[in-house]
Amino acid sequence: MKKIMITLALIMMTTISQAQTLGECQQAAEKNYPLIKQYGLIAKTTQLTVKNIQKAWLPQLTASAQATYQSAVTAWPERMQTMYQQMGLNMKGLSKDQYKIGVDLQQTVYDGGSISNQRNIAQQEGKVQEAQTEANLYQVRQRVNEMYFSLLLLNEQIQLNEDVKTLLLSSENKLSAMVKGGTAATSDLDNVRAERLSVEQQNESLKQQKQMLQRMLSVFCGIEVNNIxxxxxxxxxxxASNRPEMRLYDSQLKLTEAKEKALDTQLRPKLGLFAQGYYGYPGLNMFEDMMNRKWSLNGIVGIKLSWNVSALYTHKNDKARLSAQREMIENAREVFLFNNKMEEIQQSENISRYQTMIKSDDEIIVLRTNVRKAAESKLAHGIIDINSLLREISNENAAKTQQTIHEIDMLKEMYHLKYTNNE
Structure with missing residues (x-):
């Protein structure tokens, strides 16, 4: 049982102390960002729009009811009415108040490809929205990069300060013994102690900054970031071919192509079946209705060919407008590639610069460490004062800090370049 408990405890400790990588933070941030919800909403909206467009092939049913009163109606000439009356026929003529309750049924047989093109446009508009959302989400990576590498730099600075505090504490203990032996002044001990307290104070400030930044990154990623x-x-x-902006431009170009095809369908004739039926007065048999003012059932069925020639008026201008939109998209893509290339050059040059500086940093640190150790030995033999030792400790720490800054900045530029190219 004890072995099992120990094993479980080790597993829990491993899980708690497991470091979060930059890639894990990137993925978590993208999943946590509210904009990710738009993917599902866009897909659902596009699906519903396409379904509605497809229903244009179903019979279109219209119900109507109307009641009218007319100033004049179809009537028999007075001579004919007199003649009919002599024959014993009462020809009342149509009533001025008329009523109709009807149903109109339209069935498209051939639409020239209009419905199909509308469906393609709706689907392509959905792809454009998805590509735009992906491009917006891509910017999340840049924000995670900034916080992640800033947090790394704080960690390194805190560790360097801890090393300096250890050195100062060692010197403080040695001076304390020397003061007791009468070989060192109390002011030297106070000087070292004050410097150590100053380093501790600085470290507390760095730890508070780290805590704040760590909390921000945790909220942004939606996970507890405690060990990067x-x-x-x-x-x-x-x-830059894999960047989401490139897919956005491609989707926009395909959308203009779909709209251009839709323009051609407007020039084609449309063929459909229709049926009309109504119950009311007057009916289709007008002579009967002039004699007997009764409501009746009436119906018409047929086939209809229509051609909207007015689409020719704007066809040329609409084509030119879509062509201008296509050129604007192409221009936007060229501008993006140009700016992206400039950014790549800058980042690559920064990486090379940091690599060169890091090589010299190693040599500087070795020299500063040697000088600091020599100063400690000289202080022990009374050759130099405590201020000289503190200065060398500070110089060594500054050299290590500078190297750390160069390393973190180099890594940041590398991963900025990686995400600039979407690798």
């Missing part, structure tokens, strides 16, 4: 992992240096090839 320093990524390895990477090599990035130059390519």
């Amino acid at each position: 992992h320093k990524p390895e240096p990477i090599q990035v090839t130059s390519s």
Whole structure:
């Protein structure tokens, strides 16, 4: 039982202390960002729109009712009415108040491809919205990068300060012993102690900044970020073809193509069946209704061919407008690629610069460490004062801090370049 408990405890400790990588934070942030919900909404809206467009092939039924009073109606000439009366026929003529309750049924047989093109446009508009959402979500990576590498830099600075505090504490203990032995002044001990307290104070400030930034990153990612992992240096090839903005431009171009095809369908004739039926007065048999003012059932069925020639008036201008839109999209893509290339050049040059500086940082740190150790030895033999040692400790720490800043900045530029090219 004890072995089982120990095993479970080790597993829990491993889980708690497991470091979050940059990639894990990126994925978590994208899933947590509210904009991700738009993917499902866009897909649902597009699906419903396409279904509604497809229903245009179903019979279109219209119900209507009307009641009218006319100033004049169809009537028999007075001579004919007199003649009919002599024959014993009462020809009342149509009544001025007329009523109708009817149903109109339309069935499309051939629409020239209009419904199909409307469906394609709706689907392509959905793809454009999805690509736009993906491009907006892509910017989340940049924000995660900034917070992640800033947090890494704070961690490194806190660790360096801890190292300096250890050195100062060691010197403080040695001076304390020397003061007791009468070989060092109390002011030297106070000076070192004040410097150590100053470093501790600075460390507390850095830890508070880390806590704030860690909380921000946790909220942004939707996970508890408590132990980040320093990524390895990477090599990035130059390519922007996988960027979501490129897919957005492609989707926009396909949308203009779908709209252009839809313009051609407007020039084609349309063929359909129709049926009309109504119950009312007067009916289709007008002579009967002039004699007997009764409501009756009436119906018409037929086939209808229509051609809207007015579409020719704007066809040329509509084509030119879509062509201008296509050119604007192409221009936007060229501008994006140009700016992206400039960003790549800048990031690549920064990486090379940091790599060169890091090489010299190693040598500077070795030299500063040697000088600091020599100063400690000289202080022990009374050759230099405590201020000289503190200055060398500060110089060594500054060299290590500078190297850390260069390393973190180099890594940040590498991963910025990676996401610039969407690798």
